[in-house]
Amino acid sequence: MSDTTIRRPIFWNSAQDTNVGMVRKINEDSVLSLPETKLWVVADGMGGYEAGNVASDMIVKSLASMISKPSLNEMVECVEDNLIDVNHRILEYADIMLDGRTLGSTVVTLLIQGHAGACLWVGDSRLYRYRNSELVQLSRDHSQVEDLLSQGFITPEEAENHPDSNVITRAVGASHDIYVDISAFTAQLGDTFLLCSDGLYNMVSKDEISNTIASLPLSEAVDALIQKALDYGANDNVSVILVNGELGAYSSAKPQFDSPRSPAI
Secondary structure, three states, X not given: OOHHHHHOOOEEEEEEEEEOOOOOOOOOEEEEEEOOXXXXXXXXXXXXXXXXXHHHHHHHHHHHOOOOOOOXXXXXXXXXXXXXXXHHHHHXXXXXXXXXXXXXXXXXXXXXXXXXXXXXXXXXXXEEEEEOOEEEEOOOOOEHHHHHHHOOOOOHHHHHOOOOOOOEOOOEOOOOOOOOEEEEEEOOOOOEEEEEOHHHHOOOOHHHHHHHHHHOOHHHHHHHHHHHHHHOOOOOOEEEEEEEEEOOOOOOOOOEEEOOOOOOO
């Protein structure tokens, strides 16, 4: 790739959707696309906790109100501060409205400025990058299985069907102290980023995800990925955002987010 190509501006288009799945009665996932701010978010309310949809909704609405900053570092700091703040507000909501019972949500965010990207996440919602026919996970799950895998106690094959695969070790709103992981990476022309909840990757194989991204336009690929999860039984809510870098005129778009309605606090 020539230096001239590298310096050319990249416009980031996105498509998104979220689905309740085949088993659950309530969609506790919330998704957010802010193409003008270059911020995308998937939040997965914790299944089994009280009002997980409230937690995920509070996260995306809080991030949707962010003011864009001129640099990637400033945006990263702003998102991190925002998540710390919403963590306290979720705890306050639980204390007032739920008599102190726990509610929480995972979250994964994508930020892009120029040819650099950043991911901030808590929990096991994931960010992938599809580049040169290869799908690479850029986030690392905050889960018991991932901890066992990284310490060498189990193999990748054992991790796929581990009985504790749904046990996470971090969530927004689950405790007073929140630790947000941050990863930086390059973003270049032709890259496609995938943000998703575990309802997708637990149902659809990595190869199927790669083939779908490679073969379909953005919005059709989102629909196809969710449909594949539904075809396989979709025992959880399924949320997908695809973000693709291409050359061309940028069309101004209104922020998009999908989430259950919930009270503010």
